[in-house]
Amino acid sequence: MARAATTSDAFNAIAEPRRREILVLLRGSERPVTDLARDLGMTQPQASKHLRVLREVGLVRVRESGKQRLYGLDARGLRPVHEWVGGFERFWSESFGRLDEYVQELKQTRQEEPDDDDDQ
Amino acid sequence: MARAATTSDAFNAIAEPRRREILVLLRGSERPVTDLARDLGMTQPQASKHLRVLREVGLVRVRESGKQRLYGLDARGLRPVHEWVGGFERFWSESFGRLDEYVQELKQTRQEEPDDDDDQ
DNA sequence: TTGACGCATTCCGATATAGGCATATGATGG
DNA sequence: CCATCATATGCCTATATCGGAATGCGTCAA
Numbered sequence: 001m002a003r004a005a006t007t008s009d010a011f012n013a014i015a016e017p018r019r020r021e022i023l024v025l026l027r028g029s030e031r032p033v034t035d036l037a038r039d040l041g042m043t044q045p046q047a048s049k050h051l052r053v054l055r056e057v058g059l060v061r062v063r064e065s066g067k068q069r070l071y072g073l074d075a076r077g078l079r080p081v082h083e084w085v086g087g088f089e090r091f092w093s094e095s096f097g098r099l100d101e102y103v104q105e106l107k108q109t110r111q112e113e114p115d116d117d118d119d120q
Numbered sequence: 121m122a123r124a125a126t127t128s129d130a131f132n133a134i135a136e137p138r139r140r141e142i143l144v145l146l147r148g149s150e151r152p153v154t155d156l157a158r159d160l161g162m163t164q165p166q167a168s169k170h171l172r173v174l175r176e177v178g179l180v181r182v183r184e185s186g187k188q189r190l191y192g193l194d195a196r197g198l199r200p201v202h203e204w205v206g207g208f209e210r211f212w213s214e215s216f217g218r219l220d221e222y223v224q225e226l227k228q229t230r231q232e233e234p235d236d237d238d239d240q
Numbered sequence: 241t242t243g244a245c246g247c248a249t250t251c252c253g254a255t256a257t258a259g260g261c262a263t264a265t266g267a268t269g270g
Numbered sequence: 271c272c273a274t275c276a277t278a279t280g281c282c283t284a285t286a287t288c289g290g291a292a293t294g295c296g297t298c299a300a
Binding site for chain 1: 253254255256257258259260261262266267268
Binding site for chain 1: 123124126129131132134135136137140143144147193195196198199201202204205206207208209211212
């Protein structure tokens with residue numbers, strides 16, 4: 001088995017840096033493919049392919065406008081991602097950067113004051 | 121070129137569902153590989169491999185404890201992800217489901233009151 | 241030492257991605 | 271109808287993933 005399809009998930013879709021760039025650009029306004037390609041310094045086929053992925057996961061919509069096709073952001077699919085990652089917020093807050101020292105402190109405190117306590 | 125390495129990014133690392141499951145489990149407490157494997161219904165080598173990826177991107181730490189190796193969460197790497205996705209929050213709030221109607225409204229308003237405005 | 245346990249690593253195969261390049265498709269204007 | 275602009279698709283290669291199964295390796299106990 002290979003890696004899960006990029007189109008299987010918002011998680012997988014946004015794993016690609018270029019696709020993330022596209023989404024950021026689309027935050028500003030609807031845009032045709034050529035525009036995006038130029039602004040991001042990639043070829044038009046590249047942009048088209050990435051947009052296809054984004055469309056398949058529903059992060060992007062297309063709207064025909066005469067000769068052009070305007071791509072627009074549909075960020076709703078990002079919400080589950082935000083929520084999932086948000087579930088870890090308390091783990092990077094709480095001065096988590098110095099967890100090791102914190103553990104050391106705890107140990108010392110225990111030795112000084114032999115209260116009985118259980119960790120959860 | 122192939123897809124970016126799973127170890128290149130937190131974005132890429134958490135694209136894998138099983139790895140996400142692992143991270144969720146580790147929110148509870150440190151755990152040895154076998155535990156995780158059993159609880160998630162995967163083989164031990166599978167779990168080990170996923171943990172390796174998570175370790176390489178710094179989302180997980182290992183601590184030797186006698187015969188065992190305890191894996192623990194280090195969620196700091198998820199913060200950038202949360203922030204990036206958070207940048208889209210206003211796009212899924214604001215009754216985004218009816219964006220089209222909203223755009224229509226804007227157009228009409230413009231015609232009624234020809235203020236000069238520029239979008240950025 | 242031998243064995244058992246906990247875990248990591250290796251080899252295998254199937255899959256599909258991303259980029260590059262060429263080309264097909266589609267609508268528009270003479 | 272033809273040329274042109276805007277976009278999508280097809281083909282190709284290199285690469286790396288994930289799963290499965292087997293095995294390597296280090297630690298601990300007898």
